[in-house]
Amino acid sequence: MTVRLFTNARLVCPVAGVSQGGLLVRDGRIAEIGKVAAPSDAYTTDLAGATLAPGIVDIGVFAVDRAAFRAGGITRAATMPGVSGERDDDALSLHRIVPGLVGEDLFEMAAAKRRGAVAVSTGRSWIGDSGLMRRVMAYAAALDLPIVSHAEDAGLVGDAVATDGATATRLGLASAPAAAETMAVMRDLFLSEVTGARLHFRQVTTAGALDIIRAAKKGGAPVTCGITPAHLFLSDIAVEDFRTFAKLSPPLRSEADRQACLRAVADGTIDLICSGHDPKGPEDKRLPFAEAEAGASGAETLLALSLGLVRDGLITVDRLFALLAANPAKLIGVRAGTLEPGMPADLIVIDEGAPWRIDALRMQARAGNTPFDGLPTQGKVLQLMVGGKLVA
Amino acid sequence: MSEIDHRPGSQIKGGAVFPHRHLLGIAGLQPHELLFLLDEAEQWIDMNRAASKHDGRLEGLTQINAFFENSTRTLLSFEIAGKRLGADVVNMAAATSSLKKGETLIDTAVTLNAMRADVIVIRHAASGAVGLIADKVDCPVLNAGDGRHEHPTQALLDALTIRRRRGSIAGQIVAICGDILHSRVARSNILALTSLAAQVRVIAPPTLMPPAIEELGVTTFTDFDKGLEGADVVMMLRLQNERMSGGFIPSTREFHALYGLTAERLKRAAPDALVMHPGPMNRGVEITSEVADMPGRSAITEQVEMGVAVRMACLDILTRRARKVEGWA
Numbered sequence: 088m089t090v091r092l093f094t095n096a097r098l099v100c101p102v103a104g105v106s107q108g109g110l111l112v113r114d115g116r117i118a119e120i121g122k123v124a125a126p127s128d129a130y131t132t133d134l135a136g137a138t139l140a141p142g143i144v145d146i147g148v149f150a151v152d153r154a155a156f157r158a159g160g161i162t163r164a165a166t167m168p169g170v171s172g173e174r175d176d177d178a179l180s181l182h183r184i185v186p187g188l189v190g191e192d193l194f195e196m197a198a199a200k201r202r203g204a205v206a207v208s209t210g211r212s213w214i215g216d217s218g219l220m221r222r223v224m225a226y227a228a229a230l231d232l233p234i235v236s237h238a239e240d241a242g243l244v245g246d247a248v249a250t251d252g253a254t255a256t257r258l259g260l261a262s263a264p265a266a267a268e269t270m271a272v273m274r275d276l277f278l279s280e281v282t283g284a285r286l287h288f289r290q291v292t293t294a295g296a297l298d299i300i301r302a303a304k305k306g307g308a309p310v311t312c313g314i315t316p317a318h319l320f321l322s323d324i325a326v327e328d329f330r331t332f333a334k335l336s337p338p339l340r341s342e343a344d345r346q347a348c349l350r351a352v353a354d355g356t357i358d359l360i361c362s363g364h365d366p367k368g369p370e371d372k373r374l375p376f377a378e379a380e381a382g383a384s385g386a387e388t389l390l391a392l393s394l395g396l397v398r399d400g401l402i403t404v405d406r407l408f409a410l411l412a413a414n415p416a417k418l419i420g421v422r423a424g425t426l427e428p429g430m431p432a433d434l435i436v437i438d439e440g441a442p443w444r445i446d447a448l449r450m451q452a453r454a455g456n457t458p459f460d461g462l463p464t465q466g467k468v469l470q471l472m473v474g475g476k477l478v479a
Numbered sequence: 480m481s482e483i484d485h486r487p488g489s490q491i492k493g494g495a496v497f498p499h500r501h502l503l504g505i506a507g508l509q510p511h512e513l514l515f516l517l518d519e520a521e522q523w524i525d526m527n528r529a530a531s532k533h534d535g536r537l538e539g540l541t542q543i544n545a546f547f548e549n550s551t552r553t554l555l556s557f558e559i560a561g562k563r564l565g566a567d568v569v570n571m572a573a574a575t576s577s578l579k580k581g582e583t584l585i586d587t588a589v590t591l592n593a594m595r596a597d598v599i600v601i602r603h604a605a606s607g608a609v610g611l612i613a614d615k616v617d618c619p620v621l622n623a624g625d626g627r628h629e630h631p632t633q634a635l636l637d638a639l640t641i642r643r644r645r646g647s648i649a650g651q652i653v654a655i656c657g658d659i660l661h662s663r664v665a666r667s668n669i670l671a672l673t674s675l676a677a678q679v680r681v682i683a684p685p686t687l688m689p690p691a692i693e694e695l696g697v698t699t700f701t702d703f704d705k706g707l708e709g710a711d712v713v714m715m716l717r718l719q720n721e722r723m724s725g726g727f728i729p730s731t732r733e734f735h736a737l738y739g740l741t742a743e744r745l746k747r748a749a750p751d752a753l754v755m756h757p758g759p760m761n762r763g764v765e766i767t768s769e770v771a772d773m774p775g776r777s778a779i780t781e782q783v784e785m786g787v788a789v790r791m792a793c794l795d796i797l798t799r800r801a802r803k804v805e806g807w808a
Binding site for chain 2: 251262376378
């Protein structure tokens, strides 16, 4: 296998921090980092100061969309239940999250784990029956599989498509209180305590729920949570004019909740940032708001938007890669997400400052349903390497 | 009281007085634009009361009334309005539409457009659906009610009724009562009346009060009697059949006891308070017959009359550009 040396890089590692230097890849793994003497058989690339970081590990995507992942710097993705095209290949490492239930019955989690499943999920919705959820969590806990939960109390949500507030009221959209998330988070936390299951909330988006999680973490609960850039950079006013690209699940929240999410990223309550990648074409989106499907095409905007958190001074860039790579890798139990020697060479080369404009019509993704259409942003992936192989 | 622009339409030249292609809602309209629509409607009231009710200005134009949700009164009102202006009016009812066959709303819009309509009046059960269609057609679109979102011509006819009966809209205390949560009539009225500087109160059971409605500039009451105190206009809303029992209110009996407008209750309002209802009424539920038919106080039939005039004004104004009316082309 090729030996490859990157020189003159701005190395960003969630563990070792930020430094200047080189990185040597041998046999598909990171062999050396820092002041590396070039071996005679090495193919050398001078990065001229560009950023070299671990590839993004994206938890809970709804589609395997290689072009979007390539553009977005995603080297590993954990797919939500029911996603087709899950075959692993050179371009991407895929991990499966499997459903906790089929109808009202437990899913064959042990068999799934043997075939490589890394977590058990409630899918796009919440399991309303607490007794059933308890059994799902107890069963998963015994297999040491984490639970990936969608936290929205089904009863409070009903047919809601937006969060309670002036925007939903003005538009005449059925809405639910933000407390629907707090309620769901509280119940699942209690069940985690009862069953001992490791619990990950795929997206937590409200001040109330984040406060509960912050307190639970302090008490040592085995809980983690994620968020997508949409809930960090947009509030419910983005659905004004019935913009279905901004119809998400959970729905966009109030500005106060958005600010609480930013604080929770800064103070470490939020463990990871994911894309929630869910490409939807016009047949699913060009509909009256209530009938349109929820979800956004997020893979190729994940990195650029997340770098905004660094530009805004909220977090450091090495901390960002803990949120984008090291923490999600740890959650699903794979060795990846840092630049430590011995790790698989899943790497991305980034021009952090490269400006571009998000354009729904020019996305690499299968569909351009982004709520950020038209937004100028910064940060481009120049090269992407999976297991030591460059991906074109 | 907020500052409003009282410039009458006559002082603004030509099409600049109403620079909108469609009428999708009250949101986005300036106070002087609302007043212009009301002023324009006045002439049609006079004509509609005359023996000959015909004006040929829409001669040769095709008006499609596309109603994806059942309606008798609004559809009839738009049909009469169009015909009195000379338009060829075609009605498309939901039951006969191809939406039932799985055609998407966008395809339906494109189809309507290909029929070369000159103005399309649309009612749809989904909030935002009318705007979605309007984006896909070349002619003006009039929203005749979309979900819980807006029903602009209803708000205009209510404003016109209030202005004619009370002398002005600014400063009037208007109490809107009933199922606010599911009501597009309430939303459009709140927007229009607050924009024209009325003091708007909304009165509803807590289960039928929309969240954060105060942010639209209204005062909220769950106690009907308190909300009625001194009101100049009492606007009752229809309680939809599907809300009459179960999840939102316990029963029509209890709803009537707490939120039904009776002659006794009406005494709490201003002595000459106007009673309004968009219809069709549930007599004995949200309003008693005694109040609904109270001479001098009930404006309910007048609202229906104003409806035709307002819709004629909207059809006229929205087609002026296509008809190349001087100053509008």
